[in-house]
Amino acid sequence: MSSEQRERQRLDISRHAVRLFAAQGVAATSGEDIARAAGVSERTLWRHFRTKESCVEPLLTQVIDAFRATLRTWPPGVELTEHLRDAYRPVLDSSSDADIEAVHAVVRLTRHEPALRAVYLVLGERAEDSFAEALAERAGLPSDGFEIRSQAAAMSAVFKVATDHLAHDTADTGLTPGVLHRHHEQLAGALSLVTRGLSEKQQG
Known part of the structure; x- marks a missing residue:
């Protein structure tokens, strides 16, 4: 195989x-x-x-991969908030509508299922490492430095909270344009504080 x-x-x-x-x-x-x-x-x-x-990992990983891909394509000289609004979708482009709902169903289940929540949190820790690599590459700083690790940890926390809220908001309506727009704005607003200074570092 x-x-x-x-x-x-x-x-x-x-x-x-x-x-x-x-x-x-x-x-x-x-x-x-x-x-x-x-x-x-x-x-x-x-x-x-x-x-x-752990059977839920492949679906949950799609959410993390989608955000990581957005970070990797963050253009020079563009604020992350602007890039997120233009390019970010909370699942991979190849994901079906059924997969999107399945991902959100898993996230909703983690609120009441401790074992699933443990899997979710472990994946979040792994995501933090990949976020640090993307931020370090952009800023020209070591990925294990305090500033980058702190920003990656904060970014991971913001991402998780935003994903939790998105899963809750889609429970009845699915991923409508209005829900997606609100998710973009919430995520972009919170991340603007986390990534403050990265553009200046890159341009400096």
Whole structure:
């Protein structure tokens, strides 16, 4: 199996796991249930994932990857807030509408499912490292320096809160243009404080 096929299978398992978790709760869902729904053996399931809760990782990672991609394409001389309004979408462009809703369903579940929340928080810590790399590259500073690490940590916190609010706001209406606009404005406004000075450093 190629790496691309492996990732597709992981994502498919993730979709089925989220559907089952949302329908019947994490405690009532077994690895066997997820494997059966995804049409794979339990052995295959456990080869891909450490625990049943970690099955949500591929979907949640799409949110982080989308924001990281936006940071990577942040043009010189442009404020991040402006770039976010123009370029950021809270999931990858390749994501289907069903995947978008599944991602938000997972985030909503983390409020009441401690095991899923633990997975969510671990992914957030990993995201912080990638945010630091992007900020360091832009500012011409070491990625392990205090200033960059502090900004990356603050950015990760803002991103999580904004994502939590977006998931809550889409519970009844889905990702409407109005909801997306509000998400952009909330995220851009908060991040303008976090990234203050980065443009000046790059231009200096």
